[in-house]
Amino acid sequence: MSKIIASAAIRGAHKIVDSAESKWREAMDKWGAKQGVGFPNTTYYLPIIYGILGVPVRTLGDMEAVLKRCREMLPPPVREELHLPYLGPALDAGMATFWAEEMAEAIRYLEDPKFYAQGEDPEGDRIWLGAADDVIMRKRGIEFVDGTAPGFAAILGAPPDPAIAVKIAQELQQKNLYVFMGGSNNGDRTSKQLVDAGVQIGWPTRLVSFGPDTSAAVFAIGFATRAAMSFGGCKPGDFRKILIYNKDRIFAFVLALGYVSDEWYANAAGAINWGFPVIADSAIPEVLPTGICTYEHVVSSIPYDEMVAKAIEVRGLKVTIAEVPVPVAYGPAFEGERVRKEDLYLECGGSASDAVELCVSKRMEEVEDGHVELIGKDIDEMEEGSKLPLAVVVEVAGRKMQEDFEPILERQIHHLVNYAQGVMHIGQRDIAWYRISKGAKEKGFLLKHIGAILHAKLHHDYGNILDKVQVKLYTEEPAVKEVLQRARALYSVRDERVEGMTDEQTDVYYSCTLCQSFAPTHVCVISPERTGLCGSYNMLDCRAAYEINPTGPNQPIPKGDTIDGKLGQWKGVNDFVTKTSRGAIPLYNFYSVMQDPMTTCGCCECIAAVLPLCNGVMTVNREFADMTPCGMKFTTLAGTIGGGISTPGFVGHSKYYITQRKFISGDGGLARIVWMPKSLKEEIRERFGKRAEEIGIPDLLDRVADESVGTTEEEILPFLEEKGHPALTMDPLF
Amino acid sequence: MNHTSEKSGGLGSLPLIASAHEAGADLVWDRFDRQQPQCGFGSLGSCCRICSMGPCRIDPFDKGAQRGVCGADIDTISARTFARMVAGGTAAHSDHGRDVTQIFLAAARGESPDYAIKDVMKLTKLALDYGIQVEGRKVNDIAVELGEKIALEFGQQEGELRFINRAPLKRQEIWRGLGVVPRGIDREVVETMHRTTMGVDQDYRSLLLQATRTSLADGWGGSMITTELQDILFGTPYPTVSRVNLGVLREDQVNIVVHGHEPLLSEMIVVASRDKQMLEYAKGKGASGINIAGICCTANEILMRHGIPIAGNMLQQELAVTTGVVEAMIVDVQCVMQSLSDVARCFHTKVITASPKANIPGTVHIEFDEHRALDSAKEIVKTAIDNFPCRSGKTHIPAESMDMVAGFSHETISYMLGGLFRASYRPLNDNIINGRIRGVAGVVGCNNPKVPLDENHLTMVKELIANDVLVLQTGCSAIACAKAGLLVPEAASKYAGKGLAEVCETVGIPPVLHMGACVDNSRLLVAATAMVKEGGLGDDISDLPVAGAAPEWMSEKAIAIGQYFVASGVFTVFGVTWPTLASEGTTDYLFKEMGNIFDGGTWAFEPDPNKAAQLMIDHIDSKRKSLGIDKARERILYDMEMRRELEGG
Structure with a gap:
């Protein structure tokens, strides 16, 4: 911290705390101490205050003690001469700044509930998104965990020219980073500049317009703080762990664009507590010695075209990006980008036409690497707003290629194509749906480029199992029909093969410790009949990942002697889990929610919980934000049982697992399910029906309660009794 | 030849010396001159008077007796x-x-x-x-x-x-x-x-x-x-500003100088001096207030915790009296010269001994009773106030005084490097690893009239900080550097090397940190251990790029301190003189063998402070080399896989 920075940060903190305090007094006069406050749909209260102090702020009255702490922590101004050490005090001032701003933002939610848009996208003119609710935080947080997003850039202010804003945003997107935006510079705001330039902002494109004021910084820092608590297993109040977790694992930094005011310095000092350095475009003093951050703390006077590269270097981040030879920008940040009807140039699939995707392995001599062929018309031969049928056939060859890997590679098509800016992809197999925007067409994007993308990315991501990739694209009706027929035959063969795999017949399971970068004691073990709790990995995926990277997070585990076949416990698995959890978890059962269930990281798609009164089990998916009959919302459940611990009575799992044969089979299986959110029921209805038939209760799903029946055990029990739910007559769970 | 003037620390002392001599008082440098030549056997450590078969002395030139009467070699x-x-x-x-x-x-x-x-x-x-x-x-x-x-x-x-x-x-x-x-x-x-x-x-x-x-x-x-x-x-010390040198004494106030080593009484003197009744009483005697100033480590104790100014270090104790403005000098234990009572007799100063363990003829003894501590202190303060009207007309307060920042406890260092939430030694270790800070030196210890007052301390410390070595200090050495203006934050840009100055600017600290009294050298052990535990600099104190020194040592306490530093793994250089030079065995053991036996620390003796500083820098450099941090390292960029490999928790 240089003296100028420390002095300014401390001055800024005083101003911010003063202002928050006067806002608080006004609010107290208006609403009184008992008035509830908080950010929407979160169990982390005001997350920075909750994480650092362990204090849940529920009411206006609760803020008093926090404001008092802010006051106590605010250091005196730095003397011009003969000053006392100021680094520690300035960092404290930065912390007080965040607490004050968080309270001020919470009061804004109270005063003007419509100020921020709800959900992931701006709503018309309401472009400010405010605090990420827990559904967004979990969904997006997982991308930090699995590495699809290595970190975030918090932009304060705005560059002088909107074109620079667009360029910086796109560059950050291409580096897979989230962009969190707040504050203004000379009346300009980066979020606004992007909207005006026609860039799609919102969580899906990773361009998050948190708020118009500097205080929006707390939404970024609050997100990071919650990540430490929900994925890192850090406890609220364990400030040291939370901050170091962020320094080591959340690769975030601040881009200060414009005049750096005292208030900005105060926020910057706050961010440094988290190990997030500041990169400024203006000529402010630099703080180069390392220590609180991994490398430099403040670097300044960086030209706009070097800013992103400099920030990444200063933060100590390595981003590896495969070069993809297409005329549009390319990266995960564009995955969530929509192509609306009015932007549409060409459409394939959906209700408009047939579209199908197929990946098959071939002999080496049958594949010419890099060969991309389009049979039929391409975009440039089509009118705006037209439709085409499409078949994408990917043929791969490689010494390590196996038939089992075909569907894995095929499933990659969805996100790989989606990564291209201006290209939207939905679905897979024979329900694929492509939309190409006018913007992409203008830049010269052709259907042929889909082949180029797949060739480049499959080589990059799966180079260990394949040596050659060629892609054939068909846009003529008869050819597409022919592929469709061939594909459907193959799909059913594959389905039978996967369905036929059982845990009993399989001797080697696979681990997944991908999440250990975030949940250091969590170990997933994946068997054919129990897919990973995040929903992203089945056992074949893990096996392929192991083939690709033999020292990576997916390792084969000979399951060894069976300790308990019913509950699903094996010696080899226990040994592996003990070692890999560093002694924290000595054993667990695959198929039980009651006895030593598998550990849960923060990433699970669903959480099952025992309902004692109903003698059954409920499960709730991440997207369901309301109360459930176990007395907790999803996010509370995840907060309670996540972070790599095993909690009897609760277990995290994937949506797919519900309809696998081994679903809590140790406790009675699918027939135990007494409650699920309606939306989840609809999502898995087809597969659920099949399983229900297999166990001889074809109408089981109709006997399962949902939120329309009730959200307490007492409310749903009469329904279960009326429907004669099988769980009521099963062996007692306790 | 009289060396008093040239050794007594600058021009400000000259009128004081003159006035002492005029009053017929001897000062430490006069007595030192009168002791010349000092015994050569004693200087080399070759004499023994443990039993009455002796005294014995061994001829260091192998010509005379090689054994004592008892046969000891x-x-x-x-x-x-x-x-x-x-x-x-x-x-x-x-x-x-x-x-x-x-x-x-x-x-x-x-x-x-x-x-x-x-x-x-x-x-x-x-x-x-x-x-x-x-x-x-x-x-x-x-x-x-x-x-x-x-x-x-x-x-x-x-x-x-x-x-x-x-x-x-x-x-x-x-x-x-x-x-x-x-x-x-x-x-x-x-x-x-x-x-x-x-x-x-x-x-x-x-x-x-x-x-x-x-x-x-x-x-x-x-x-x-x-x-x-x-x-x-x-209270654990926290950074505070104060002033140092004889110029802190006040013409218009009752000056009470506390001297010695224990804060038990002086803490209470500070409280008593702020007491309304006492202040009123002082006013009644014509003084505008009560000014407490310290000498030696009692001074350091109340400086660190209350910002009380320091009048001087050990060799300035008599000079303080010769200003003619010290109403009372309250002494407790250690480093108190018996001659104070002789000097005081020539002026109006009352020397008050307060410890039952330390009595000096010719002084006032007011024994400190901890059960009624404040009352004891008030009694002493009152004695001083009563003495205010007894000042003779001739007083002289030197103009010299200097600002300083002190109060660096182990806890403070940890706090100032990261605030309440990220407090740790990480930034220190990181900047040692990246080479901005070359290493850390503890420069401590006494004054010794064998060398000009403070000169060795200043030469050594300036050389160290110019070479990017952060200096931690205690005792009279800290007071020496404070007087020279090394303990202000502005000293970083003036005296320190570029890297060290940059870190000082970042944290807001002087390049020389005052960590307390000589008993607080324990803080340096705790700090060194904290550096080891923070990681990246080896797994023992002996692996750290650190060194210690007492360039003007004189007390037995310095030898005890040096020995525990060496045994804890720190390379330690003493100046002025060395007590075992007559014995090859003992000296070799301390200078070399100990390094092998104790896996790291050794003693060294080097009277030239520049050369001594160089020895310390060489040692620091050799440790940097063993740690592999002697060359600039490439920045590590982390990808997801490397993050997964981070240790859990």
Whole structure:
């Protein structure tokens, strides 16, 4: 911290705390101490205050003690001469700044509930998104965990020219980073500049317009703080762990664009507590010695075209990006980008036409690497707003290629194509749906480029199992029909093969410790009949990942002697889990929610919980934000049982697992399910029906309660009794 | 030839010397001159007067007697003398610690109502270190149990001192392997006295091992106990500004100078001097206020905790009196010159001895009673005020005084490097690793009239900081550098190398950090251990790029301190003179062999402060090389896989 920075940060903190305090007094006069406050749909209260102090702020009255702490922590101004050490005090001032701003933002939610848009996208003119609710935080947080997003850039202010804003945003997107935006510079705001330039902002494109004021910084820092608590297993109040977790694992930094005011310095000092350095475009003093951050703390006077590269270097981040030879920008940040009807140039699939995707392995001599062929018309031969049928056939060859890997590679098509800016992809197999925007067409994007993308990315991501990739694209009706027929035959063969795999017949399971970068004691073990709790990995995926990277997070585990076949416990698995959890978890059962269930990281798609009164089990998916009959919302459940611990009575799992044969089979299986959110029921209805038939209760799903029946055990029990739910007559769970 | 003028620290002293001489008072430099030539055998450490068969002396030139009457050879004689110095120093620090412990206990029990537990957090931490139940208990109950446990360590007969387990694990194992872990504080001092008496231990290596065990009972025992309990009782130091040098004395106020080493009384003097009644009383006598200033380590204690100004270091004690404005000089223990009473007689100053342990003929003795501490202090302050009208017309306060920032405890360093939430030594270690800071040096110790006042300290410290070595200081050495303006933050850009200056600017600190009194050298041990535990700089103190020095040492305490630093793994250079030069065996053991036996630390002797600084820098560089941080390293960029490999938690 240089003296100028420390002095300014401390001055800024005083101003911010003063202002928050006067806002608080006004609010107290208006609403009184008992008035509830908080950010929407979160169990982390005001997350920075909750994480650092362990204090849940529920009411206006609760803020008093926090404001008092802010006051106590605010250091005196730095003397011009003969000053006392100021680094520690300035960092404290930065912390007080965040607490004050968080309270001020919470009061804004109270005063003007419509100020921020709800959900992931701006709503018309309401472009400010405010605090990420827990559904967004979990969904997006997982991308930090699995590495699809290595970190975030918090932009304060705005560059002088909107074109620079667009360029910086796109560059950050291409580096897979989230962009969190707040504050203004000379009346300009980066979020606004992007909207005006026609860039799609919102969580899906990773361009998050948190708020118009500097205080929006707390939404970024609050997100990071919650990540430490929900994925890192850090406890609220364990400030040291939370901050170091962020320094080591959340690769975030601040881009200060414009005049750096005292208030900005105060926020910057706050961010440094988290190990997030500041990169400024203006000529402010630099703080180069390392220590609180991994490398430099403040670097300044960086030209706009070097800013992103400099920030990444200063933060100590390595981003590896495969070069993809297409005329549009390319990266995960564009995955969530929509192509609306009015932007549409060409459409394939959906209700408009047939579209199908197929990946098959071939002999080496049958594949010419890099060969991309389009049979039929391409975009440039089509009118705006037209439709085409499409078949994408990917043929791969490689010494390590196996038939089992075909569907894995095929499933990659969805996100790989989606990564291209201006290209939207939905679905897979024979329900694929492509939309190409006018913007992409203008830049010269052709259907042929889909082949180029797949060739480049499959080589990059799966180079260990394949040596050659060629892609054939068909846009003529008869050819597409022919592929469709061939594909459907193959799909059913594959389905039978996967369905036929059982845990009993399989001797080697696979681990997944991908999440250990975030949940250091969590170990997933994946068997054919129990897919990973995040929903992203089945056992074949893990096996392929192991083939690709033999020292990576997916390792084969000979399951060894069976300790308990019913509950699903094996010696080899226990040994592996003990070692890999560093002694924290000595054993667990695959198929039980009651006895030593598998550990849960923060990433699970669903959480099952025992309902004692109903003698059954409920499960709730991440997207369901309301109360459930176990007395907790999803996010509370995840907060309670996540972070790599095993909690009897609760277990995290994937949506797919519900309809696998081994679903809590140790406790009675699918027939135990007494409650699920309606939306989840609809999502898995087809597969659920099949399983229900297999166990001889074809109408089981109709006997399962949902939120329309009730959200307490007492409310749903009469329904279960009326429907004669099988769980009521099963062996007692306790 | 009289060297007083040239050795007494600058132009400001000259009128004071003149006025002393005019009044017929001798000063330390006069007496030093009169002692010349000093005994060559004594200087080299080759004489022995332990028994009455002697005195004996060994001819250092191999011509005359090579054995004492009892048969002791030069190595034995030399090692015995050295060990007794260690015992003397250890006894001084530890007896100070015992007094603090007793007052701590009295305060906890409510028997000394003027004292209270000030730092409850540190109390709790220390209690936990001692395995004391803290939850749900009253502060004073915890303090009583802690005080009782600590008090036992002085007389403990077996086992290990508690603070030994604060050292890096590797260091503890080295000590255990060599059998030098102290069993009890008093026991090691007594055993050293026994083993060095006539006809007991006559193997210099064995004697020096016991000297080591005794010194560890000081650094990781008595001294550390003193620091910790004083912090709990009087508050852990936090950075504060103050002024230093004789110019801090005030013409218009009652000047009370506190001198010695214990803060127990001076803390109360500070309280009494702020008492309304006392201030009124002073006004009644024509003074505008009461000015407290310190000399020596009592000064450092109340500077660190209250920002009380410092009048000077050890060799300035008589000069303070010669200003003619000191109404009372209150002395407790250690480094107090008997001649003070002679000098004071020539002026109006009352020298007040307050410790039952330290009496000086010709002084006023007002014994300090801790049970009625404030009353005792007020009585002393009143005596001083009463003396204000007795000033003769001729007074002279030198113009020299300097700003300084002090108050760097281990806790403060950790806080100032990261604030409340990221407090740690990480930034220090990181900047050592990246080379901005080359290393850390502890420059401590006394003044010695054999060299011009403060000159060795200043030369060495300036050389070190210019070479990017961060300097930690205690005792009279810190006062020396403070007077020269090295303890202000602005000194970084003026004197420090580019890298160090950059770190100082980042943290807002001077390049030289004042960590307290000489008993607080324990803070340096704790800081060094914290650096090891923070990681990246090896797994023992001996791996760190650090060095120690006492360039103007004179007291036995300095030898005890040096020995515990060396035994803890620190390369330590002393200046001025060295007490074992007559013995090749003892000297070789201390300068070389110890480095092998103790895996790291050795002594060195170099009277030229520039050369001594170079030895320290060379040592620091060699440690940097062993750590592999001597060359610039590429920045590491982390991808997801590397993040997964991070240790859990």
